[in-house]
Amino acid sequence: MKKPELLVTPTCVEDIEPLIDAGATALMIGEEEFGLRLAGEFPREDIEKAVYIAHGKGAKVYVAMNALFHNEKLPLLPDYIQFLDRVNVDAIVFGDPAVLMNVREHAPNMKLHWNTETTATNWYSANYWGRKGAKRAVLARELNMDSIVEIKDEAEVEVEVQVHGMTCMFQSKRMLLGNYMEFQGKDLKVEGRSKDRSLFLHDPEREAKYPIWEDKNGTHIMSPKDMCIIDELEEMIDEGIDSFKIDGILKDGEYLKRITALYREAIDLYIEDSDAYEGKKEDFVREIKAIQPPNRDIDTGFFFKETVY
Structure with a gap:
């Protein structure tokens, strides 16, 4: 074998x-x-x-x-x-x-x-x-x-x-987080903060937290479980x-x-x-x-x- x-x-x-x-x-x-x-x-x-x-x-x-x-x-x-x-x-x-x-x-x-x-x-x-x-x-x-x-x-x-x-659920080449924060008038320079461990998308209905970050390749949203x-x-x-x-x-x-x-x-x-x-x-x-x-x-x-x- x-x-x-x-x-x-x-x-x-x-x-x-x-x-x-x-x-x-x-x-x-x-x-x-x-x-x-x-x-x-x-x-x-x-x-x-x-x-x-x-x-x-x-x-x-x-x-x-x-x-x-x-x-x-x-x-x-x-x-x-x-x-x-x-x-x-x-x-x-x-x-x-x-x-x-x-x-x-x-x-x-x-x-x-x-x-x-x-x-x-x-x-x-x-x-x-x-x-x-x-x-x-x-x-x-x-x-x-x-x-x-x-x-x-x-x-x-x-x-x-x-x-x-973990596995990737979504990727965009666009800086979605940075663009959103800029639209909100907030200063969050996430570009280049590769794999920031503090950012999550929270889904209270499923009690799930999806890790999310931005780097040179865009925005990445990951699975809530391993x-x-x-x-x-x-x-x-x-x-x-x-x-x-x-x-x-x-x-x-x-x-x-x-x-x-x-x-x-x-x-x-x-x-x-x-x-x-x-x-x-x-x-x-x-x-x-x-x-x-x-x-x-x-x-x-x-x-x-x-x-x-």
């Missing part, structure tokens, strides 16, 4: 070694200029450090270039891609074909992971981008388990699935899903280390002794609930169509 990669998004360079020690086998990093909704900001010198540390411990590093690029950003792509190639990043995560075309020209040996956040919903699309050069498809977070399994059955590329963390399927991994492991992702956005390094260790234990336990995994499911969930932030409950996302936003 193939053991899936455990992919984690660290908040800073100092997270890298502890996360690998906790069981991560790959890390996704990047900077706001090129990547969407990252757990932390990694300028070039930190990317180079992260690759050095990770490769020294046998882990991989992927860099996010999945932002929505307008014409004025296109001249920045070749130099950044050449830098990533030079420091031996293991793959670039992309959504825009402009990234793919520039990688073909400036770093033809670089691996590509296709990630558009929302449109990877069928195996035809995954295979289309595979034939264009992508080695992996990152599936949409809104898919149920049956759809994930069916895509993996037919996919000609690797398949990555998020198994833990996806968690540590007790529902068996079907995807049996099916051969290639990568399980833990999204660390709006979490700290200590939380990520503990969550990573729990998923590492769960994956290894199922592969070694499926009955033992079955018997420990409730313990895994209980341990995760114990370390969740007070305002962040967990659910199973869209895996079983229970979540309604």
Whole structure:
């Protein structure tokens, strides 16, 4: 039975070694200029450090270039891609074909992971981008388990699935918060306050708080609960899903280390002794609930169509 990669998004360079020690086998990093909704900001010198540390411990590093690029950003792509190639990043995560075309020209040996956040919903699309050069498809977070399994059955590329963390509900390229505050005559300079932890949209009817922030990529509204399927991994492991992702956005390094260790234990336990995994499911969930932030409950996302936003 193939053991899936455990992919984690660290908040800073100092997270890298502890996360690998906790069981991560790959890390996704990047900077706001090129990547969407990252757990932390990694300028070039930190990317180079992260690759050095990770490769020294046998882990991989992927860099996010999945932002929505307008014409004025296109001249920045070749130099950044050449830098990533030079420091031996293991793959670039992309959504825009402009990234793919520039990688073909400036770093033809670089691996590509296709990630558009929302449109990877069928195996035809995954295979289309595979034939264009992508080695992996990152599936949409809104898919149920049956759809994930069916895509993996037919996919000609690797398949990555998020198994833990918050998910994006809405993004606009516009600075909606800043514009609203300006209209109200209030001075709230939210642009550039990336991942401000103090801003929420409050829905009293559902007793839900939706984290919201603005950065260079616009306005982002996130889910009120964290996806968690540590007790529902068996079907995807049996099916051969290639990568399980833990999204660390709006979490700290200590939380990520503990969550990573729990998923590492769960994956290894199922592969070694499926009955033992079955018997420990409730313990895994209980341990995760114990370390969740007070305002962040967990659910199973869209895996079983229970979540309604």
